[in-house]
Amino acid sequence: MTTQVTRKLMRLVFVETVVESLSTNSKLALVTADISSPFFNEARARYPERVVNVGIREQAMIGIAGGLSLAGYRPVVHTYAPFLVERPFEQIKISLGHQDVGAVLVGIGSSYDDIPRGRTHQAPGDVALLDTVPGWTVHVPGHEDEVEPLLRKAIAGDGRVYLRLSDKVHSEAIPLSDGFTVLRQGGAGVVVAVGPVLAAVLAATSTMDVTVLYASTVRPFDHAGLRSAVVASAPNVVMVEPYLRGTSAHEVAEALGDVPHRLRSLGVRRDQEVRAYGSAADHDRLHGLDAASLAESITGFLEDGEASR
Structure with missing residues (x-):
């Protein structure tokens, strides 16, 4: 008899982890730009001052995250990778990097996960672009079980972290390490x-x-x-x-x-x-x-x- 193993998408692991963390960490804030926003409707109703959806205003999203960080909050920022890293890159450079404040950026779509949406939703250059500014930790999980511990570690810290989620996964989780x-x-x-x-x-x-x-x-x-x-x-x-x-x-x-x-x-x-x-x-x-x-x-x-x- 074959046992069917049910696996969650990385994106859903991210959502569940953030929702749970919002209930236990009063300094955690979430900023979205429409993408995945419906997943957080209940959390937004419960914590309206800490769960913000800015609509398709990605530059504002990063600017708001910088302001939240300056105010003592730990912002988690989420949308598709090209709208998270490429479109608001100047704000990443200034509102986070130049101001030397932290945030956790969580992207989906990877390099080309969502092919039917075309080039606008692809971001193969995201990590290379972040390499042009100092101080970023970049996580690229290959299995959904890696997402929660990496995200919780990022939330607990105060630095600038990019968590690059993908629909593509390998079959077994590898014990996490800071290196190889x-x-x-x-x-x-x-x-x-x-x-x-x-x-x-x-x-x-x-x-x-x-x-x-x-x-x-x-x-x-x-x-x-x-x-x-x-x-x-x-x-x-x-x-x-x-x-x-x-x-x-x-x-x-x-x-x-x-x-x-x-x-x-x-x-x-x-x-x-x-x-x-x-x-x-x-x-x-x-x-x-x-x-x-x-x-x-x-x-x-x-x-x-x-x-x-």
């Missing part, structure tokens, strides 16, 4: 899987002699963890990220600054804008993030390294 978790060990190189790409990476590397590292927290970047893995394996690094290809290349360079190494960055392509719709799986294949494409890319990279010796 070693899932496999091998001698030919190191493959890093960030959040939702883990299942494809594990499938792609199942017969390869490589170390596989997993991360659900990518900023701060675990320089020591990567360095340790490379020293124990081989100086071949493949960085697989569910957003713009090469987003963490500068972090790898810093971690291995005095270690001769080779890097292949895999992620959402930078060379052209994808204008087709299709499905998220179609886009994975186009960007080379499905298991078959990853296997081909990683194998070729490792073989090139052997040939150059």
